[in-house]
Amino acid sequence: MIRPLFRTRPEAMLKADASPVTIADRAAEQAMRAVLHARCPDCGIAGEEFGIDRPDAPWRWVLDPIDGTRAFLTGRPIFATLIALLHHDEPVLGVIDQPVTGERWLGVAGEATQFHGPFGGLPATRPCPALAAAELSATSPEMLGPHRPAWDRLAAQVRRVSWGGDAYAYGLLALGQIDLIAEADLKPWDWAALVPVIQGAGGRITDWSGAPLRADGDGRVLAVGDPALLPAAVAALAGG
């Protein structure tokens, strides 16, 4: 549903509801809902485009068909389809899928993360106990909004910064390519699938205070490949 619409060349100025990303988003969410409805009829399903089915079900799927709409719209093959399964609000399964490159990360609570794709990569974070050695990433300066000064404090202590990537960057953290991601303005469907993937690869994903992510949190997310990096990152963000 997504791949045929990638790199189609729409007019520069289109109404939002006619853009290829919107068409792909809706078609992909409907396709996933149809599969889940048939195979898991008792599960809840929450998606950005078509709302929530059975919100009180103990098992709920959370879908984000295209995470990284700007990457999709500009032809960069680093957006992702995100699929999470929650058990009483806790993410127990997460998929990061790149439908154009064919890369896929699968995380299951308590198990080692799996990764398959044509470009190589092993699903294990790398040791990086000091901020001074860390590769930091964030999708865009704009998403940081009022949290930019705190983020800049963290960035001032790391080795290097790179931009772009959305959920795909968390996948790269799970491959030991990035050490640290600090972002703001994420919705639960943006991060739920990332939790089992990162934990199963040896990393940690929390809010900016180091506490577990919550659906009613403020949208700030901090991920580290090496858990030893977490206290220093939290301190830098807090101004410590």
Next chain:
Amino acid sequence: MIRPLFRTRPEAMLKADASPVTIADRAAEQAMRAVLHARCPDCGIAGEEFGIDRPDAPWRWVLDPIDGTRAFLTGRPIFATLIALLHHDEPVLGVIDQPVTGERWLGVAGEATQFHGPFGGLPATRPCPALAAAELSATSPEMLGPHRPAWDRLAAQVRRVSWGGDAYAYGLLALGQIDLIAEADLKPWDWAALVPVIQGAGGRITDWSGAPLRADGDGRVLAVGDPALLPAAVAALAGG
């Protein structure tokens, strides 16, 4: 030479001369030099790692084995190998090659740009006569340095901004996925190969005043998919 070193997992803290990007950079430049030396013995060759051979030759190859070292180092498959052929300082042939995905752009002065790759895309820029409709891109805020205020004036007038991409983003402009790129701190080997690719796809690439790029210029580069966009972009950058 490059592909086997992509997504290898080095220690977080390595000396610069032992990093996989440095090893790949040198090996790829040597491989290209060997081919060009054998096939074009009278041509000059300039590369970042191994200097200039025959600098006074009328035909000179300019090589940048890995443009986008941060993308390479963080496992993002959107770095590029750049190959340009200059005739008396004028770029007459340019290649943007992504060795991991297998995408390749080929531009030849006076001819239509060619593009091949597994993810689709057609080598023609798209119409976008107004800044208000334009998709603007730049590799990173950091590269803009003292030119950030001028860039922000431009960004304030466009539809949307996306970050990351290096030379690959210019390839996406040549596919009609991005309308406008404004960057600073580029070296001649960063932009020489882009000139024939973008011109052959219907776009323009200039300095920030709209004048042709020169090897002794200040490193600021402006690319537009629709030539009609150039005066407004130049005016916005100049504060007009």
